[in-house]
Amino acid sequence: MLESKFIKEIVSLLMEESSECTQLQQQMPYLDVASTEYTGVGLFVYFEHGDEAAHFPVETEIIDGVTILSDDLPNGASATLFLADGVIEMLEIIANEGAYPEKDLSQYSLVANRFQ
Known part of the structure; x- marks a missing residue:
């Protein structure tokens, strides 16, 4: 299970943007961060999941549509x-x-x- 509240909330909100939301939410209990990579201008978070995580035939391979606002990010x-x-x-x-x-x-x- 994801330990970072920040990452968990982003993933959850992005899932809500997907037509496969219900199916993808079933993977959340099995999702863990495998590694992170800071690039200077961003962050990559790579996930691993237990064998129990169901694989779904999904139409969308990329889900976007969330903006992060923070004092640490002047332009989001x-x-x-x-x-x-x-x-x-x-x-x-x-x-x-x-x-x-x-x-x-x-x-x-x-x-x-x-x-927005």
């Missing part, structure tokens, strides 16, 4: 979730301008782009 950031073989594979977060902080954000707001 965008989040995109990538799927492979019917499972959640990677989360990409990119600062809209400037550097992305090398830390798990604790003060932030998430906005589904459909509400």
Whole structure:
């Protein structure tokens, strides 16, 4: 299970943007962070999951539509979730301008782009 509240909330909100939301949510209890990679302007979060995680035939392999607002990100950031073989594979977060902080954000707001 995901330990980072920040990452968990982003993944959950991105799943709500997908037509396969209900199916993908069934993977959440089995999802763990395998590794993270800070790039200076963003963050890649790679996931691993137990064998119990159901693989679903999904139409969408990329789910985007969430903006991250934080004092640590003066112009915000965008989040995109990538799927492979019917499972959640990677989360990409990119600062809209400037550097992305090398830390798990604790003060932030998430906005589904459909509400902007």
